[in-house]
Amino acid sequence: MENDSTAKSLKLFIVLSRAYKAINEHVNKFIQSNGLNPTEFAVLELLYHKGDQPLQQIGAKILLASGSITYVVDKLEQKGLLKRVACPNDRRVIFAQISDEGKNLIQGIFPEHAKRIDELMSSLTDSEKTEAIELLKKLGLPAGKF
Amino acid sequence: MENDSTAKSLKLFIVLSRAYKAINEHVNKFIQSNGLNPTEFAVLELLYHKGDQPLQQIGAKILLASGSITYVVDKLEQKGLLKRVACPNDRRVIFAQISDEGKNLIQGIFPEHAKRIDELMSSLTDSEKTEAIELLKKLGLPAGKF
C-alpha cells in the first residue's frame, strides 16, 4: 500500500493525463479537419515560428524518432508544404524549410487554433492559468531521475 | 495577432503538453521494461482496480477505438493475462477479466510504478500538488464546446 504522498502524486498523474487528453482530443480534431495530422501540424508550426530546422532538431523538439521524421517530412514535401535544403557547411545535415504554401496554410489555421485553445481553457480564470503555468513548468523538467 | 488571454492559454497548452510528455516518457519506459506497452498496462490496471469490464467500457475509459480494443485484448489474452467472458444477460457483450497471472503482474509492477511517479512529481511540494490537482480537474472536463 502506498503512502499519502504517493497517492497524491498518482492522483495528479491521472488528472494531468485527463486534462491533456481532453484538450488534445479537440485540438487534434480541428487540425485534422484542416488536412493535417497532429505531427504534420507540429512540424509546420515549428518551422513557421522558429525558422528552418535541421531534421535532427525537429525530432528532438517534437519528440519523434529519426525514422518518423523522414516519414513526416516526406509527406509534407509531397504536399508542397515544405522543402528540404542541404546545409552548406555540413553535408550530413538537411534543413526543412516551410514553403509559401505552408506559410499560408499555417496563417490560415493558427488564429482559429489559438482561439479554440483559449476556449478550451476557459474553465480557468486568468490568474488560475498563471498558477497552472508555474506549477506545470516545474513538472516539465524532471528528467535525470531514471 | 492574438490577445493576452489567448497567449496565456497557448502558453498553458505548451507547458501542459511538456509536463505530460516528460512524465509519460519515463512512465512508459518503465512499463515497457516490464513487457507491456502503455495501452496493455492501462487495460490491465483498469481490470485490476475496477473489476471486469465490457470491452466497450474499456474503450470508453482509456480512449481507444473499438478495433484497437479487439487488438489489445487479443494480445493480452494470448499472453494469458486476461480472458474474455461472455455476458449472460446480453449476448452482444463480452467482459474482459484479468487472470491470476495478470493480477500477479500488476501487483509486481504497480508499487514501483507508483513510487516512480511520486519521484517524477517531487519537484512540487505536497500543497503545490494539491493546487495542481484542483486546477487540472477543471481543465479535464471542458467538452461540449465543439
Next chain:
DNA sequence: TATAATAATTTTGAAATCGAGATAAATAGA
C-alpha cells in the same frame, strides 16, 4: 594522413492505432 569513432539521415520491418464496414444481438415502434 589513415583509421576509428561519432553524427545525421534514410531504409526496413514490425507494432499500434484508426475509421469504415460487416456481423450479430437487442430494443423500439408500427
Next chain:
DNA sequence: TCTATTTATCTCGATTTCAAAATTATTATA
C-alpha cells in the same frame, strides 16, 4: 409480431510510429 434502429464486437486496409541497421559525412586520434 415484423421491421427498423441501435448497440457491441470484430474485420480489414491504411496510416503512423518505432527501433535497428545501413549509408554517408564529419571529427578525433594515432
